[in-house]
Structures are given as C-alpha cells and as structure tokens.
Amino acid sequence: MLGKLIKQDFKSLSRILFPTQLAILAASIIGTISFAINIRKGVGAYFQNGTFGIISGISAMLGGLMVFAIFASVFLVAFIIFERFYKSFMTSEGYLTFTLPVTTSELLWSKLITAMLWTIISAVVIFISANIFIYFGTAKEGIVNFSPYTQIFRGIREAFSELGGGLTLPIIEFIILCIIGLAYNILHIYLALIIGGIVSQKHKILAGVGFYFVISIAVGIVTSLLMNLFGGAMVNQLNRLDSLMPGLNGAQAFHMVMNATQPMILCSMAFTLILTAGFFLLSNYFIKNKLNLE
Amino acid sequence: MSEATLECRELSKYFGPNAALHNVNISLPAGKIIGLLGPNGSGKSTLIKLACGLLTPTDGEILVCGFEPGIESKALVSYLPERTYLPDWMTVLDCLKYFQDFYADFDYARAISMLQALSVPANARMKTLSKGTKEKVQLVLVMSRRARLYLLDEPIGGVDPAARDYILGTILRNYCEDSTVLISTHLIADVEKILDEFIFLQSGQIVSYASTDSLRADLGKSIDEYFREVFRC
Numbered sequence: 246m247l248g249k250l251i252k253q254d255f256k257s258l259s260r261i262l263f264p265t266q267l268a269i270l271a272a273s274i275i276g277t278i279s280f281a282i283n284i285r286k287g288v289g290a291y292f293q294n295g296t297f298g299i300i301s302g303i304s305a306m307l308g309g310l311m312v313f314a315i316f317a318s319v320f321l322v323a324f325i326i327f328e329r330f331y332k333s334f335m336t337s338e339g340y341l342t343f344t345l346p347v348t349t350s351e352l353l354w355s356k357l358i359t360a361m362l363w364t365i366i367s368a369v370v371i372f373i374s375a376n377i378f379i380y381f382g383t384a385k386e387g388i389v390n391f392s393p394y395t396q397i398f399r400g401i402r403e404a405f406s407e408l409g410g411g412l413t414l415p416i417i418e419f420i421i422l423c424i425i426g427l428a429y430n431i432l433h434i435y436l437a438l439i440i441g442g443i444v445s446q447k448h449k450i451l452a453g454v455g456f457y458f459v460i461s462i463a464v465g466i467v468t469s470l471l472m473n474l475f476g477g478a479m480v481n482q483l484n485r486l487d488s489l490m491p492g493l494n495g496a497q498a499f500h501m502v503m504n505a506t507q508p509m510i511l512c513s514m515a516f517t518l519i520l521t522a523g524f525f526l527l528s529n530y531f532i533k534n535k536l537n538l539e
Numbered sequence: 540m541s542e543a544t545l546e547c548r549e550l551s552k553y554f555g556p557n558a559a560l561h562n563v564n565i566s567l568p569a570g571k572i573i574g575l576l577g578p579n580g581s582g583k584s585t586l587i588k589l590a591c592g593l594l595t596p597t598d599g600e601i602l603v604c605g606f607e608p609g610i611e612s613k614a615l616v617s618y619l620p621e622r623t624y625l626p627d628w629m630t631v632l633d634c635l636k637y638f639q640d641f642y643a644d645f646d647y648a649r650a651i652s653m654l655q656a657l658s659v660p661a662n663a664r665m666k667t668l669s670k671g672t673k674e675k676v677q678l679v680l681v682m683s684r685r686a687r688l689y690l691l692d693e694p695i696g697g698v699d700p701a702a703r704d705y706i707l708g709t710i711l712r713n714y715c716e717d718s719t720v721l722i723s724t725h726l727i728a729d730v731e732k733i734l735d736e737f738i739f740l741q742s743g744q745i746v747s748y749a750s751t752d753s754l755r756a757d758l759g760k761s762i763d764e765y766f767r768e769v770f771r772c
Contacts, residue, residue: 249640257626260628337624338624339593340618340620340622340624341624341626343592344591344616345613346613346614346642347610347613348609533595536594
C-alpha cells in the first residue's frame with residue numbers, strides 16, 4: 246500500500262511541480278543566451294542608442310528574470326509540498342485520506358518520501374540550470390567555457406591524490422547529513438501543521454506557523470543544554486589543535502581535524518536523527534489519536 | 540457464529556466537557572438497511588466517524604466485523620461523508636482509479652455504468668462539477684464497493700428528487716445479504732421506504748432501535764410520524 250500512496254502523492258505533486266521545473270530550465274536557457282550576448286558586446290552596450298541598445302537592455306532583464314525564476318522556484322516547490330500535505334491531512338480531503346485502508350505511519354512515510362524526492366529533483370534541476378549558465382553563458386570566445394570545470398576537476402583530482410581514501414568518510418557523512426537534515430526540516434513543518442490543525446479549528450495555518458517556532462525554540466533549548474554539558478571537551482580538543490597545527494603539512498592537518506571533529510559530527514548526526522524520529526512519532530501519534538476533521 | 544457488522548460497547552465520545560455520544564451500546568446485524576435518525580447535534584456524524592476511524596473513542600469500544608478501527612476495518616467500510624471531499628484537480632475517472640487502487644472490493648465497471656445512468660461526465664475535473672454532481676460521484680464511488688458496512692452520512696441532502704430516487708434504488712440494488720447499510724439523514728420521509736430498521740439518537744444516546752415493520756404493526760405509524768412525535772420541539 247505504501248507504494249500506491251507514494252504513486253498517488255507523487256502524481257499530485259508532479260502535476261504542478263513538473264511544469265515549473267521545465268519553466269526553470271527554459272528560464273535558464275533564455276537567461277544564458279542573453280548573458281552570452283552581453284558578455285560578447287561588453288557592458289557599454291547598454292548605453293548605446295538604437296536597436297542594439299534595446300536588445301542588450303532586454304537581454305539583461307531576461308538574465309535577471311532567470312535568477313528570480315530560480316529563487317522563486319525554491320519557494321514554490323516548498324509551498325506546493327506543504328500545501329498538498331495540509332490539504333490532504335487537514336481539510337475535507339482528510340475524509341478520503343484517513344479512511345483509506347492504510348496505517349497513519351504509511352501516510353506519513355509517503356508524504357515524507359515524496360517531499361524528499363521532489364526537493365532532490367528541484368535541487369538537481371537548479372544544479373543543471375547553473376551548469377548550463379556556466380558552460381554556455383560565460384564564454385567570451387567560442388560557444389562554451391570549460392575553464393571553471395577544468396579547475397574544479399583539477400582540485401578534486403589533487404584532493405584525492407593527496408588524501409586518498411581519507412575523503413570517503415567525510416563525503417558519506419555529508420550525504421547522510423543532507424538526507425537526515427532534509428527529513429528533519431520537512432517533518433518539523435509537518436508536525437507544526439498537524440499540531441496547529443488540531444489545536445485551532447479556525448486558524449489552522451496560523452497556529453501551524455506558531456508551533457513551527459515553538460518547536461524550533463524547544464529544539465534550540467535542548468541543543469544548547471547538550472552543548473553546555475558535552476561541548477566543553479570538544480572545544481578543548483580544538484584548542485589543543487591550534488598549537489599542533491603549524492608543524493603539519495596539508496594532509497596531516499586534514500586528518501588531524503577530521504579525527505578531532507568526528508565525535509562532534511557523529512553526535513550531531515545522532516541527535517538530528519533522534520529529533521527527526523521524534524517528529525515522526527509525534528506526528529503519527531497526533532494524527533492517530535487527536536485528529537478531528539471539521 | 541453470526542458476528543455483528545457494527546458493534547458499540549459502552550461507547551462514549553467527549554469533545555472537552557461535552558458528550559457527543561454517551562454510553563452507547565448497540566449491535567447491528569448483517570443484511571439490513573438501517574436509518575440513523577435524530578435531530579441536529581444528536582451525535583449521528585460522530586458515531587459514523589468513530590466507526591470509520593476518523594475519531595477515536597473517549598471510552599468504550601467500537602467494532603466493525605470484530606475489528607477495531609484500523610486497516611482491516613477500513614477495508615470493509617465504505618464511507619460517504621456529508622461533505623465533498625475529493626481533490627478538486629482530479630477528474631471523475633482519476634477518482635475511480637484512485638478507489639480501484641486502494642480498495643480491493645471496488646467494482647470499476649459498475650461505477651462506470653452508474654456514472655452513465657446519472658449522466659455524470661467521466662472526464663470532467665471535480666472542480667468544474669456542481670455540488671449535486673460531486674455528491675453523485677461520491678455516492679457512485681462509495682456504492683461501487685462490495686463493502687460489508689456502508690456508512691452514508693446525509694447521502695441525498697444535496698441532490699434533486701429524481702436523483703434521490705435513483706440513489707435510493709442504487710443502495711437497494713447494490714447491497715448484498717452480508718452487508719449492512721447505515722444511513723444518517725433528516726429526510727426521513729424520503730428514505731423510510733427502504734429502511735428495514737431505524738435508530739433514534741438524542742443528545743448522544745440511543746432512545747429507540749426497532750424495525751420499521753414492528754413500528755407499523757404495533758403503533759400503526761410511519762417513522763416520519765414517530766420521529767415528529769418523539770422529537771417534538
């Protein structure tokens with residue numbers, strides 16, 4: 246049943262989000278073309294009279310529009326994800342959602358997985374747009390500009406040849422942190438909307454926004470308590486590094502910092518994971534026991 | 540062993556200090572069409588919502604074919620809420636496929652033929668349909684399932700009298716011997732011809748549960764007349 250829920254949720258999000266992603270790609274292509282025109286003619290072109298000046302002006306505007314479209318898309322994706330969640334859980338659509346022969350945790354998993362998938366898709370689309378721009382939009386001569394990539398690839402090669410397998414762990418940790426962080430942020434808003442919807446019958450969304458901050462503050466208090474209790478050891482260790490650092494080469498310094506920060510990274514990973522699981526379990530509890538649709 | 544389709548044991552539901560249902564005990568058999576009747580705020584919708592798992596009881600328990608509200612019970616219950624609840628961006632056919640996806644007992648062919656009989660455009664988006672037509676779509680979806688328990692909350696409130704007759708006919712035709720239909724409504728005169736039994740609910744408590752025939756035989760009254768007598772303002 247989870248598969249079917251994911252299919253339906255994905256469909257209801259894609260209906261709106263898929264066209265917006267196409268629009269972002271189109272905007273980035275238009276922006277890239279206009280930038281490519283301007284970079285060839287120089288900034289002075291804006292101030293020329295006649296047709297060419299107008300074309301330059303318009304293409305500069307299009308470039309600005311591209312940047313705006315990409316920023317707007319980030320908010321739109323987030324808005325649509327939470328709007329869909331709110332509608333199918335808190336409005337009359339809930340009568341359909343909560344009478345399906347599925348468990349409430351399956352409903353939550355489906356909403357979480359589809360939200361994460363769409364966040365990742367939109368991040369990939371923005372990444373592609375940015376690369377279209379760098380690759381085609383920044384060449385002063387010829388059609389493409391490969392030099393930024395040459396530099397990036399050289400940097401990556403150097404890092405791997407010097408540090409070798411030492412990079413595997415931080416890369417894996419980074420990916421895991423991103424995934425947990427994404428789930429954490431989505432569930433934070435879900436939980437706030439659920440509590441808001443239960444507490445208030447008239448101003449569900451407003452109450453949801455309020456509870457978002459209440460949860461943030463609660464998490465902040467717990468975090469700073471833990472930091473006070475356990476953070477001291479970490480600071481001492483980092484201070485000790487200061488005196489050792491000067492005698493080391495790059496690779497040695499890297500390994501030393503990595504080793505010193507590992508406990509901190511693993512602790513924060515575990516802490517975020519526990520909070521994320523807590524958000525999930527609380528959301529599940531509230532939906533199961535406290536839900537009261539209008 | 541004949542198991543009750545819907546059973547309530549000392550069932551209570553409170554919203555804060557207010558009792559929506561108080562100590563309800565009832566056992567509904569299979570194969571009957573039962574009217575759930577009572578004035579506004581008597582707890583009809585609350586009882587139905589408890590049975591389909593949209594609310595959790597404050598006290599006591601409610602069982603559908605022996606199951607507490609959960610996946611097993613929801614697969615057996617076909618629920619028609621008293622409001623329009625389908626996503627407005629879906630087409631009528633999308634809704635049919637949605638039901639087919641989630642309910643193993645959904646009869647797609649039957650749904651299509653019912654839509655045709657009620658002349659509902661299958662490719663139209665829900666948001667383009669009138670309120671009455673939306674209600675027809677919902678009723679088609681709900682009655683196209685081969686469920687054990689149909690919970691119909693005000694199924695005919697928003698449709699014209701001609702459609703009412705068709706809908707009541709549909710309910711009569713489509714429920715089978717081992718399923719129970721529980722209809723909550725104010726339009727008693729319209730539905731009483733298809734009711735086998737009726738429940739009167741007042742202030743969250745059952746005041747009467749009897750068969751339509753015995754009411755006619757013993758008191759010589761229709762349910763409508765009896766209702767007006769019991770709930771006189």
